Amino acid sequence: SAVISQKPSRDICQRGTSLTIQCQVDSQVTMMFWYRQQPGQSLTLIATANQGSEATYESGFVIDKFPISRPNLTFSTLTVSNMSPEDSSIYLCSVEPRISDYGYTFGSGTRLTVV
Amino acid sequence: KNQVEQSPQSLIILEGKNCTLQCNYTVSPFSNLRWYKQDTGRGPVSLTIMTFSENTKSNGRYTATLDADTKQSSLHITASQLSDSASYICVVSLGYGGATNKLIFGTGTLLAVQP
Numbered sequence: 001s002a003v004i005s006q007k008p009s010r011d012i013c014q015r016g017t018s019l020t021i022q023c024q025v026d027s028q029v030t031m032m033f034w035y036r037q038q039p040g041q042s043l044t045l046i047a048t049a050n051q052g053s054e055a056t057y058e059s060g061f062v063i064d065k066f067p068i069s070r071p072n073l074t075f076s077t078l079t080v081s082n083m084s085p086e087d088s089s090i091y092l093c094s095v096e097p098r099i100s101d102y103g104y105t106f107g108s109g110t111r112l113t114v115v
Numbered sequence: 116k117n118q119v120e121q122s123p124q125s126l127i128i129l130e131g132k133n134c135t136l137q138c139n140y141t142v143s144p145f146s147n148l149r150w151y152k153q154d155t156g157r158g159p160v161s162l163t164i165m166t167f168s169e170n171t172k173s174n175g176r177y178t179a180t181l182d183a184d185t186k187q188s189s190l191h192i193t194a195s196q197l198s199d200s201a202s203y204i205c206v207v208s209l210g211y212g213g214a215t216n217k218l219i220f221g222t223g224t225l226l227a228v229q230p
Contacts (some may be wrong), residue, residue: 042119042204043159044221092158094223103149103161103206104218111156 002027002095006107013083013114020079021110023093028073030096034066037090037109046091049076083114117142119207119221125226136224138188138205146210150179150190153202153223161202162190173213175186202226 003026035043047055049073055068069077117156119140136168147166151159163179176193205221
């Protein structure tokens with residue numbers, strides 16, 4: 001399965017600022033996914049990032065708040081903009097399995113605390 | 116509404132004991148069901164994946180079952196170890212076909228194995 005390097009692993013940010021999270025995959029992948037995991041909650045898909053086109057956002061998430069870049073087939077970034085304490089969550093990137101018998105691969109997550 | 120519910124929410128067992136985690140889903144059309152293990156501060160890691168026609172699959176001390184008729188799955192952990200302490204997440208894929216299926220995540224069962 002693919003190996004994903006996600007950084008930063010954690011950060012504490014002031015409200016009103018922005019944080020960019022990076023995900024690097026060790027192989028080329030068509031789609032990358034960004035998730036949010038709020039405390040005690042399940043993972044919620046924020047958007048799907050395709051190389052060469054705009055990201056597709058899920059209901060409740062907008063590009064102005066969570067701009068995504070996908071400059072090539074191995075890299076993507078998610079920015080959390082104009083942060084408020086409600087944005088405190090774990091953010092994870094994920095890629096599809098190369099072989100259908102395998103599960104989706106997830107990054108190790110970014111634990112964001114907004115103060 | 117497509118939902119995945121897991122029980123119990125949390126569980127404490129003694130090292131060496133067995134335990135069973137439950138997952139009920141109301142997802143249609145169904146494609147497959149995965150169990151993930153998420154260690155604290157890490158991304159989820161796939162344990163098993165089962166399609167409609169499979170009713171049991173093992174991965175070491177982890178055995179997953181699937182009853183597609185009752186829409187229930189279980190994850191049985193044998194001879195638990197301290198390293199099994201984690202959140203276990205049940206994930207069901209919607210079967211729309213095509214390159215990517217939408218994932219529905221359960222809220223997870225938090226397992227603590229005590230010495």
